[in-house]
Amino acid sequence: MDTTWKLSWQRARNHEGVTRGARAFVALAVVLAYGWWVDWQAELMPVLLGVIASALTETDDSWRGRLRAQCLALACFGLMAGAVWAAVSWPWGLMGVMAVLAFGITMLGALSERYRAIAFGSLILFIYAGLAAHSSRAGAGEAIPRMLAGAAWYGVVSVLWHAVLPRAPVRYRLAKLYAMLGEYLRLKALLLEPVRDVDLERRRMALALHNGRVVDALNATKESLISRMGPGTPPLWLQAAMHQYLAAQDVHERVSSSHEHYDLLAQSFFHSDVLYRCQRVLTLLGEQALKLSGAIEAQTVPQHWGVTARAIEDMQAAVAHLASQAQSAGAASLPAQSRALRSLHALADNLTALAGVFAGALALPAGNAEVAVDHALFDREPRSLRDAWTRLRSHWQLQSPWLRHSLRLSLSLMVGFAIMQATADSHGYWILLTIVFVSQPQYAATQTRLMERAKGTAMGLALGWAVIQLFPGELVQAALLVLGGAVFFGARHTRYTLATAAVTTLLLLSFHQMGAASGVISARLLDTVVGCVIAAVASWLVLPSWQSRHWPRLAAQVLQTQALYLREILAQYQGGKCDHLAYRLARRNAHNADAALSNSYSAMLKEPLHVRGNAEVVAHFLCLSHTQLNYLSALGAQRGGAAAQPMDETTRELAQTLLASLQQLALELERAQQSGRVRKAHSAPAVAQVLREWGTVPAAPSAHSLMAAQLQLVGKVFPQLQAQARQLVTAE
Known part of the structure; x- marks a missing residue:
């Protein structure tokens, strides 16, 4: 029994959700304890909102990386807070500022996951600041410093936590x-x-x-x-x-x-x-x-x-x-x-x-x-401002899903703000919060998230009302408020419905603590529904990024990366097995492209039938490309030992023909993304001709016969893959 308890404790302390929740629990508990100590309950709401916004920017990182990210997040928070303070007295001016900042900060998220989290948290803080300012510059002047203080406080907790306990996220x-x-x-x-x-x-x-x-x-x-x-020998x-x-x-x-x-x-x-x-x-x-x-x-x-x-x-x-x-x-x-x-x-x-x-x-x-052993890893984070700008410029085209998402989100927020102003809704910022939380680059992800948001809100309102009725004591409610915040951050990446229910309960308890709970339940429910409807309509009508439009490009990436993977494998057969960075990077890029294709197909199945294109062709292409990658992976698994020998001429001829054919078909698909059709090519006949001239592979399982057999398998899949690629584009 004692051993079981210890194992459960070890798993819990390494679980990412538990550690996220624990950090939020510590940060919120200290804020509430300090507020009770100095009798400062009425002023706590902006501080709590700052803590939440800062926690939303958190990603898995070392303490040094977390410190740099926190400084950047605070700079973005300051920019957002300053914009709210400057424009809060002019509602329609505030709407324009919000739309511009939402577009810019969301585009920043195209750089990497770290910047996506910072952009998301910054946009949430902008809305929180508008909510706390009560449409006056004086209110903004009081609320914004407390909000920034709460954000900085969570940053301190996060950096210290990552410095003291660096191993848990890696183990998880x-x-x-x-x-x-x-x-x-x-x-x-x-x-x-x-x-x-x-x-x-x-x-x-x-x-x-x-x-x-x-x-x-x-x-x-x-x-x-x-x-x-870091520099030097790692621990x-x-x-x-x-x-x-x-x-x-x-x-x-x-x-x-x-x-x-x-x-x-x-x-x-x-x-x-x-x-x-x-x-x-x-x-x-x-x-x-x-x-x-x-x-x-x-x-x-x-x-x-x-x-x-x-x-x-x-x-x-x-x-x-x-x-x-x-x-x-x-x-x-x-x-x-x-x-x-x-x-x-x-x-x-x-x-x-x-x-x-x-x-x-x-x-x-x-x-x-x-x-x-080569332990080097390829870091995909932008390495300089020039690198970051180059990446952003690559998304500055209407075909980019990230640009479409940024424009769609900005327009959705403008519509939500206009409804808030037209209805004089004092809690209307919840419409904007709902839009930000549920809007995703993919249509399918948006629909899933908004359904989870709606269900979680309803559950949270019912639970919050029950908690207020059952536990009228302020101290107990404060403890439950902290617990709700911990559950929200612990579950928001894995169980979003539960996380939404927890944060809704936190919200009701916070308003009840301030004596402003009247009408909150109905307003929260109605605003959530309005925000979900706006996000759903926008994902359908405003520059929708249907998966069928991206498939020629994704398919081209699959073929190109498989060609580079094959090239690295051939080099290993010539020079001997070595798991150096170039080989591992080529292998990882091939699997990344295959994963992007399968993830896109999963999202496509959740889209409306009339925009899926020829889903059957898409499914066949995915199966064939994955099978071809499996055959290449077998070549990679067999390298080393006796395989580190010069290839004979016939084996080299087929390998080079396959390599050129993969690259040629990838180029044709890239061109087809713009022209809408694939030009006929002679790559498949060339592969078939080489296979016929080659004859049967020897029966003995030598290095060359194993390699020849795998190349034959790839050569037999490729013509089918090419046929599916042509159907894929002509079906658009």
Whole structure:
């Protein structure tokens, strides 16, 4: 019992939601305690609003990065507060200032997640300042300094927290990453089930969509590590975290590998249990990934009991038995059988190597084994003002989703402000807050968020009314107010309905503490509905960024990054295996592009039917591109050892033809984004001709035959991918 409690405590203290909530609890509790001590309850609202706005700017970072971000956030807060103070006496002037600042600050969010958070928090503070100023410059002069003081206070809490407890966010993201990999392994195991009439396309689609989540987890973990990398040798805990992240990258490359079409394997080994044994190994490795996730979060050592090792021994024995049977029966001379056996050997070796990666994932290798490993990571944050300006200029075109979102948000706020003025709604700023909170760059995300906002508001109003009736004491209500703030920040990234309910309860308690609760419930409900309606209509009518319009560009990125990934793999086969930054960056870019494609398809399925285009073609293209990436990943997983040899001429010819064909089709799709059609090309016939001239790959599982087999698989997928790409554009 004591051990269970300790494990639960370890997981809780490393959970991102718990730590966010704990920081908000500390900051709000100190503010309220100070207000009670100096009898300052009536003036607390602006301070609390400043704390909330500052907390909304927070992202995962080191204490140094958090300090820099907090200084930038306070500068933006000062700009917003000054704008409110200058224009608050002229409502329509304030509306124009708000629209201009909303557009500019939202465009700033195109730089990175850190700037998106600062832009969002700054816009919220602008609205809070207008709400607290009561339409007078004198009111703004009193409220704004308190609001800025609350923002600065939360900044102090945040910086100190990140300085004292720097490890928890890294552990949380690593644990989440390995949990995502565990689910990916489970989904991958389903593809190996040798059963007739299995819907492989549906399973492939589920795998492709989940791969987007794995890639997002990899990127979040990488950013968490980069933010804590300083000059000099990193501390041991950070070296261990880096080792676990690189191991996860290796796992992802290996588990995303495909060595053959699964229909052929199922047909060839239908009367054998070998695929079930491979499937069992994959399932056990998925369970092992989940155990690693729990061990990282709870800082314990996972227990395996040797089950995976025995399963691998059984799998290898089954493969060896099939190979000996085929050799004695002469079946190995048949092209289809030899091809299936070669792929089965590669699959078994890959699973065995995957188990080895898991076995060494937690602890740093002994001795100087880490010296030869390149730990460099590519930082995607803007490195200078010139770099930031270049990125912003790239979004200064109407096709940019971020520019459309900025214009849409500004117009929505103007409409909300006009309604507030026309109805003389004293709480009308809640309309603007609702618009800011629910408006997202994607239509589907906006619809999801506004539904969660509406449900959370209704729940929070009911809960807040019940709390006020059940606990009339001011001290108890103050404690519940702090708890509501902690729940809001702890849940807002994962359970937004709960977070909205918590912040609505906080709001009611705050107004009740100030003696101004009359009419708040009805006003909050009505303003939330109005804000949600405005955001919904704007996402539909004002420069909607439908996913079908972006698919040619996203598809071109997929093909281009896969070509660069193939180029790096070929270099590894020439010069030997080395996980240096250039190779890992090419691999990560290919998976990022694949994830962007799958995420876009997920969003497309939530859009109206008449704007989806040909969703069936889109689905086929996604499955084919993900399959092609799987075949390339298998090439990457096989590099090293005997593969570090010069390629023969025929292998090099096919590789170069595939490389040129991928780049050519990517260029055609980029041009089609503007012209609306893909020009006919000869890349697919060229690939098919090389495949015919090449003949059959040798049966022996040598480095060259394995590479040749994988290139053949890519060459067979590419013509189908090209056909889907042409249908994709002509369907627009």
